[in-house]
Structure formats: C-alpha cells, structure tokens
Amino acid sequence: MKAIGFVGTPRKESNTVLAVQAILDGAKERGAEIAICSSRDLNLKPCQACMGCAKAPTCVIEDDMLQIYDQLESADVLIFGSPVYMGQMTAQAKAFMDRLFAKLGPHIAPEIKDKFTGKKLIQVYTQGAPIPMAYQAYFDLTAGAFGHLGFDVIDTQVIAGMPDESTQERTDLINGLKKVGADLA
Numbered sequence: 096m097k098a099i100g101f102v103g104t105p106r107k108e109s110n111t112v113l114a115v116q117a118i119l120d121g122a123k124e125r126g127a128e129i130a131i132c133s134s135r136d137l138n139l140k141p142c143q144a145c146m147g148c149a150k151a152p153t154c155v156i157e158d159d160m161l162q163i164y165d166q167l168e169s170a171d172v173l174i175f176g177s178p179v180y181m182g183q184m185t186a187q188a189k190a191f192m193d194r195l196f197a198k199l200g201p202h203i204a205p206e207i208k209d210k211f212t213g214k215k216l217i218q219v220y221t222q223g224a225p226i227p228m229a230y231q232a233y234f235d236l237t238a239g240a241f242g243h244l245g246f247d248v249i250d251t252q253v254i255a256g257m258p259d260e261s262t263q264e265r266t267d268l269i270n271g272l273k274k275v276g277a278d279l280a
C-alpha cells in the first residue's frame with residue numbers, strides 16, 4: 096500500500112503537516128510506503144485553463160505538479176491536508192486541487208484518461224475555531240468535488256481549536272491520527 100500526503104500551507108511549523116504526517120506514520124508502521132509534500136517547498140502554479148491537458152497526456156505547465164501526478168499514479172491513498180483560511184482551504188491547496196483537473200477523465204476530453212478511480216482520499220483540515228462542525232458544509236462540498244475526480248473519500252479529519260504554534264505536544268491527537276493511518280494498511 097502506498098499513501099502520499101499533500102499539504103497546502105505556507106507555514107514551516109505547520110499544524111496540518113504534523114497531522115498528515117501522523118496519519119502517514121501510522122500507515123508506515125503497518126508496512127505502507129509513504130511520501131509527503133507541502134506546498135511551501137513546491138513550485139505549484141494555479142491552473143491556467145489553457146486546456147492543454149485535453150491534447151497532451153498530462154498538464155502542460157512545467158512545474159512540481161508533474162512529479163506529484165507521477166506519485167499519485169502509483170498511490171493507493173491521498174492524504175489531502177489544508178489549514179482553514181476564511182472558512183475554506185488555502186489558496187495553495189486549491190491550486191493543487193484545480194490542477195487535478197488535468198486528470199479528470201474522458202468525459203472532459205477523450206484524451207484525458209488517468210482518472211483517480213479506485214484511490215482512497217482522506218481530507219485533513221486544521222482550524223482555529225474550536226467547534227469541529229463550524230465548516231462541515233464546506234468540507235462536505237469539497238469531499239463531493241474529490242468524489243467527482245474519482246476519489247473514494249473515506250474520512251475527513253477536522254482538527255479544531257489549533258493555535259498557531261505546533262501540535263507536536265498533543266500526543267493524544269497524534270496517536271489518534273496514527274491510528275487512522277494504521278487502519279488504512
């Protein structure tokens with residue numbers, strides 16, 4: 096089993112990276128192959144709506160998304176993480192999600208063949224607001240969009256009441272997320 100994590104955050108000491116890493120660590124302890132990337136370390140441009148992906152085998156923007164497509168192709172599970180900014184995912188996370196359009200499938204253009212059907216996805220959101228349900232409608236909407244891309248959204252982890260400092264001290268939280276990862280493998 097191969098699980099990859101993507102986190103759309105500008106922060107180095109990121110709550111969301113720690114949360115996604117904990118899920119991956121749990122999967123790794125059960126033998127999974129794992130990888131994680133953060134938008135902070137990537138050159139990821141937003142979709143240009145050029146429709147080059149309808150004519151080429153993949154997105155025609157030459158940036159780090161090309162290697163993420165390769166990783167996704169061989170992955171069984173995507174752990175998608177974003178902090179909540181203004182009630183939604185970050186701009187960095189949205190850029191990543193929009194770029195998945197290039198693999199949306201032949202109903203967009205016959206040449207686009209690499210739909211994500213069969214791959215599982217876990218959404219991970221961290222937020223300052225203490226009430227986990229505060230943005231549930233948005234998380235459900237986004238799960239639907241991932242479903243449209245072909246993913247099987249199996250879980251949404253909402254980590255509420257996060258201060259801007261690191262989550263590392265919260266062993267209860269980290270252990271719970273590791274269990275989520277262990278259950279994947």
Ligand SMILES: Cc1cc2nc3c(=O)[nH]c(=O)nc-3n(C[C@H](O)[C@H](O)[C@H](O)COP(=O)(O)O)c2cc1C
Nearest residue numbers: 106109110111178179180181182221222223224257
């Ligand atoms: C620009 C900005 C907007 C934010 N908007 C919200 C928000 O609408 N609701 C909320 O609960 N938290 C909000 N937060 C808090 C972050 O979601 C929270 O601190 C998150 O854990 C940060 O994740 P990171 O450490 O992975 O970057 C916002 C933070 C920033 C910097």
